[in-house]
Amino acid sequence: MSKFVKSSLIGAGVALGLALSPVALAAKTLVFCSEGSPEGFNPSLYTAGTTFDASSRQVYNRLVEFERGTTVIGPALAESWDVSEDGLEYTFHLRKGVKFHTTDNFTPTRDMNADDVVWSFMRQFDENHPYHKVSGGSYEYFNGMSMPDLLKDVEKVDDYTVKFLLNRPEAPMIANLGMDFASIMSAEYAAKMQEAGTPEKVDLEPVGTGPFQVVAYQKDAVIRFKAHPDYWGGKAPLDNLVFAITPDPSVRYQKLKAGECHVMPYPNPADIEAMRSDPDVNLLEQEGLNVGYLAYNSQMAPFDNAKVRKALNMAINKDAIIEAVFQGAGKVAKNPIPPTIWSYNDATQDDPYDPEAAKAMLAEAGVSDLKTNIWAMPVQRPYNPNARRMAELIQADWAAVGVTADIVSYEWGEYLERSKATDRDGAVLLGWTGDNGDPDNFLAVLLGCDGVGGSNRAQWCHQPFEDLIQKAKVVSDRDERTKLYQEAQLVFKEQAPWATIAHSVVYKPVRPEVVDFRIDPFGGHVFYGVDLKE
């Protein structure tokens, strides 16, 4: 990758040397103090947000995309689409005149067309595709979203029409196609690299249709982008975009203050107060697309009794958790989906914090001297900044109603694996960050019957709930789906397979000269549309 350099930039670097302020590199250069190096530049091969920031969110486009700063999906490389009556055929009408990037080793001879779309999906779908095994060939998001089972075929109808054939109707299909793994790559570039005997270059030296193109990358140091001059949506207001890789959050803050970068991700919770009063920082905030929960094992007595689960929920003081664990940067969760997702049911009544009533309910259920475990994750996650502390608070709350709980923890990989067991002892602290803004991505993945023994940590398979979410999966009408999901949330609340703990608040410190940076609900960083004051 180090050889992947544009000589023109060397000249530009000399010219830029005349600038006085560190961030005033060129007329419009925005510096983003990113948190780490991308795993590579092909978003279909990897799963980390850091990789998506450096690839799909700047360099590539998808058929459909989320409007910046929202979970609303809209047209992108596809101008429009039709869904057949039976929900098994999706026909996309592609945008014309979309140009791929011109780089050192590739000059496109044609515009983006149906061949590129078919290539991008068939590489992941078809095991005999010449590119399927290139760069390790594992497509975890494609697999994770059940695309291999769902897709029957992806066909080119004509140069600007592509048809997706499905094995079963799937309402979240469009939202899935807005995800990073569904980025459209150049089939022409791939063919050229294969001919040259260097197919893996497609994944390391990206050529996309996106608003920015990669100019140079130095691992753990810097990624340099420049605006794509022929971008179909109009050239980005920024001329250059630089990712200065800065792993430590306190150092990122110092760099932001010193003007060495304009935008920083993931601030230290302890620095938030100082940032609020800092004249060099404009602190943006938004509720995250996530949920942190405590999942009971609903297959093990006495947690197979909804009354017991409900009573334990009522014994937890969630406000105290928000204060102590999130230091205020969180909101109490009452539903298993965050409020930023459509179909969020605001009419749900949360279990009130009432230790006395909880005690009485446990007695009614015939439970006394209950001993159990609380599993605390060993890592910090957006939906739970300190699981150990959270577990301690819950432990104390439960002790007050006569329940003795021990806190257990394992190494992160072990934790994820062991917590899947259906005969697991105790309640597990975990959470989820949304992938595509569809309620199905929370409710079916985390609480559906298919997830038992896997991502459904409550091991909860409740037929009335399952019927609702399965029906919502095949209905394409948004209003009807909303109703089904809202009802499902009520069933969930009544059955209480989890204690819903919190949705975190995401903070994004930017410098005052940054114009129109919007927090991405999916946790990404999108710089198209962002500008800098002169």
Add this chain to the structure above:
Amino acid sequence: MFRFIITRLGLVIPTFVGITLLTFAMIRLVPGDPIELLAGERGVSPERHAELRAAYGLDKPMLEQYWIYAKGILSGDLGKSIVTRQPVIDEFFTLFPATVELSFCAMLFAVMVGLPVGVLAAVKRGSVFDHTVMGTALTGYSMPIFWWGLLLIILFSGILGWTPVSGRISLLYYFEPVTGFMLVDSLLSGQDGAFSSAVSHLVLPTIVLGTIPLAVIARQTRSAMLEVLGEDYVRTARAKGLSPLRVIGIHALRNALIPVITVIGLQVGVLFAGAVLTETIFSWPGIGKWLIDSISRRDYPSVQGGILLIATTVILVNLLVDLVYGLVNPRIRHRR
């Protein structure tokens, strides 16, 4: 001398084999599965999990895995990273020059300051200067690196604005790496101000990484000097009327240096260990940060390969120190 070199070289081979075994076994003994960690909360199905384990060769018996690894080493192939799927050796050597550059500067700083301070403290034994130096050295030795680095950044970059916060060079400059050493590359680039920018970026990390070796060297020099200053030949030299500078600089220091050289050799390992934290604080694109990331992701090939290469470097440096030591001190090389 030839026999001495052969003996020393002979010891390197079993050490090397030991390291390959140790790194291979240790990373596998640490609980955690690379595939589970890659998948995170999303998880993978048991079938997919098995497929991926097979793809990375993790389903093979341990002995066979080790054999594949060992065979790879002999042909210069350390495998591919599970995370980035790039050859480990390429990733290592992209990042290694940054660590070497920083470690070299830190060691230079530690020696240039530590030696004279240690000598002076010994000569002025019991004085306020001596007590101050030894007190400061003890503090430096026990300083938490992370805290020390952040403190310096807040003071010199934040409040005073004298040095840049982090990185290797200002983003104003861009050139293709030639040697990987920023000081050299910035000079070669011919761009105005690039070299001074590289130097200014090196100042704080050098001080932070050099602090512990500096403290050790200063203390070691002082005690070695004190021992030597009490020797008969020093008293004789003084009695002969030689200037104090000559007595201390030539007669005493020369002999006191022998243990100090050993300590410097041993500090190379300490530097690599310290680089892990220093590199994280100063966003320094070296192998320390890379190795920690690899360990936390259970990226077996990167951890095995990375530690093997670092250990090789430390072995070679210590071999060099041993040889220099033998050269300086004939008693060592003639010992049977």
